[in-house]
Amino acid sequence: MMSIILRQHFEQLITLNDAEFDYLLSHFSFKKVKRRRILLERGDPVNNDYFVLSGCLKAYTVNDLGKEHILQFAFKDWWISDYQSYYKGTPAQLYIDCIDDAEVLSLTIANREKLCREFHKIEYFFRKKSNFGYIALQNRILSLLNNNVRERYEQLILLYPDLLEKVPKQQVASYLGITRETLSRLTAPAK
Amino acid sequence: MMSIILRQHFEQLITLNDAEFDYLLSHFSFKKVKRRRILLERGDPVNNDYFVLSGCLKAYTVNDLGKEHILQFAFKDWWISDYQSYYKGTPAQLYIDCIDDAEVLSLTIANREKLCREFHKIEYFFRKKSNFGYIALQNRILSLLNNNVRERYEQLILLYPDLLEKVPKQQVASYLGITRETLSRLTAPAK
DNA sequence: CGCGCGATTGAGTAATTTCAAATCTAGTGG
DNA sequence: CCACTAGATTTGAAATTACTCAATCGCGCG
Numbered sequence: 001m002m003s004i005i006l007r008q009h010f011e012q013l014i015t016l017n018d019a020e021f022d023y024l025l026s027h028f029s030f031k032k033v034k035r036r037r038i039l040l041e042r043g044d045p046v047n048n049d050y051f052v053l054s055g056c057l058k059a060y061t062v063n064d065l066g067k068e069h070i071l072q073f074a075f076k077d078w079w080i081s082d083y084q085s086y087y088k089g090t091p092a093q094l095y096i097d098c099i100d101d102a103e104v105l106s107l108t109i110a111n112r113e114k115l116c117r118e119f120h121k122i123e124y125f126f127r128k129k130s131n132f133g134y135i136a137l138q139n140r141i142l143s144l145l146n147n148n149v150r151e152r153y154e155q156l157i158l159l160y161p162d163l164l165e166k167v168p169k170q171q172v173a174s175y176l177g178i179t180r181e182t183l184s185r186l187t188a189p190a191k
Numbered sequence: 192m193m194s195i196i197l198r199q200h201f202e203q204l205i206t207l208n209d210a211e212f213d214y215l216l217s218h219f220s221f222k223k224v225k226r227r228r229i230l231l232e233r234g235d236p237v238n239n240d241y242f243v244l245s246g247c248l249k250a251y252t253v254n255d256l257g258k259e260h261i262l263q264f265a266f267k268d269w270w271i272s273d274y275q276s277y278y279k280g281t282p283a284q285l286y287i288d289c290i291d292d293a294e295v296l297s298l299t300i301a302n303r304e305k306l307c308r309e310f311h312k313i314e315y316f317f318r319k320k321s322n323f324g325y326i327a328l329q330n331r332i333l334s335l336l337n338n339n340v341r342e343r344y345e346q347l348i349l350l351y352p353d354l355l356e357k358v359p360k361q362q363v364a365s366y367l368g369i370t371r372e373t374l375s376r377l378t379a380p381a382k
Numbered sequence: 383c384g385c386g387c388g389a390t391t392g393a394g395t396a397a398t399t400t401c402a403a404a405t406c407t408a409g410t411g412g
Numbered sequence: 413c414c415a416c417t418a419g420a421t422t423t424g425a426a427a428t429t430a431c432t433c434a435a436t437c438g439c440g441c442g
Contacts, residue, residue: 061333061336061337063337069333069336069337070336071329071332071333071336083322083325083326083329084326084329084330087322087323087326116315116318120311120314123311123314123315123318124307124314126318127307127314127317127318127321130318130321130322130324130325131274131278131321132278133321133325134274134321134324134325134328135274135275135278137325137328137329137332138262138274138275138328139275140332141262141328141331141332141335142252142260142262144332144335144336144368145252145260145261145262145335145368146252146254146260148429149429149430168387168388168389169388169389170387170388170389177335177336178430178431179430179431179432180388180389180390181389181390181391181430181431181432181433182429182430182431183389184389184390184391185390185391185430188390188391339397340397340398359419359420359421360420360421361419361420361421369398369399370398370399370400371420371421371422372398372399372400372401372421372422372423373397373398373399374421375421375422375423376398376422376423379422379423
């Protein structure tokens with residue numbers, strides 16, 4: 001079953017015996033999502049954090065002018081949600097769409113907290129995951145502050161070499177905070 | 192003593208009796224830092240996470256052209272470090288300077304992990320802190336992606352109304368990812 | 383075949399940076 | 413108390429970068 005992906009994911013940081021993993025898994029629910037389906041819309045209650053088994057998703061905002069800005073992508077082994085609203089119980093600020101047919105395991109905030117209470121090592125796991133996430137976001141901020149558009153693009157491709165195969169260029173542009181035209185000119189042959 | 196600040200900080204999320212708090216506190220060391228002193232330089236080993244009791248610090252990078260980009264400020268009740276290097280044990284990428292005479296409590300990574308191992312509720316505390324930090328960084332990224340310079344500035348002042356009293360404007364500009372000249376023109380009387 | 387989406391290209395425009403110089407301010411020493 | 417200085421801020425003008433708008437191209441899917 002696909003749940004082996006979740007188990008391996010947890011076992012990168014902690015060890016679980018079969019009974020523990022089964023118990024853990026029982027707190028998730030499995031879901032298939034089709035390409036272009038919307039998983040979450042602004043204003044919705046944010047009931048779940050999604051662990052991606054396969055496929056590809058994006059979380060983004062839409063501004064007054066209707067422009068999308070992508071906060072994160074999520075592929076196999078990644079988590080995605082509107083965390084602000086998930087943790088605080090407020091309505092979603094973000095949208096989450098399926099870019100490519102996906103399978104996810106969703107975890108409610110209540111179940112997450114329950115697991116953390118019941119198992120010290122799961123609390124440890126999520127602390128570490130959050131630490132790594134924090135570091136990744138700091139690096140993204142530094143990249144936005146320090147680097148020009150070309151450098152940001154090159155760093156991104158270095159970090160995720162197969163991103164362009166998974167995601168349309170205009171969405172990469174949106175993630176970088178530039179227009180699709182500017183990205184297109186970046187990758188165009190040096191005039 | 193100043194340590195009451197630390198206790199209240201922890202007690203926002205968990206409860207500690209006197210013995211527990213004393214034990215916790217014994218894992219920190221107190222330090223005074225003078226204005227303009229450098230607490231951490233690129234290449235240093237990152238031994239500590241700093242909890243600020245008073246004063247003001249900044250964490251920043253310096254690029255090839257010698258330009259500073261401020262990743263975070265830290266005032267009373269905040270934590271500051273080069274987390275990537277702190278958690279991974281690699282040499283510092285960031286600088287940390289004292290903007291205003293400060294008192295801090297420092298916590299080594301070994302002591303942090305020890306406390307988390309020994310007290311489930313401290314693990315809980317740091318998980319929650321990391322979650323909140325993650326959310327704050329996501330919001331900063333969204334602000335960088337979604338908003339123009341004026342909007343970013345206005346949001347920042349809304350979020351930290353007394354920032355300008357604590358920090359020179361050029362450092363606010365550096366935090367926003369713009370030049371001091373641009374910030375100056377923002378705040379200039381509408382021509 | 384044709385539609386729709388994504389990507390590219392060109393031209394003009396807007397925002398921000400760069401560089402240079404002038405001004406202001408707080409703290410220091412005489 | 414005043415003059416001096418270093419740091420911080422402001423202002424101006426030119427250069428650069430990215431954006432907007434518009435048109436075109438390409439391609440896969442139904």
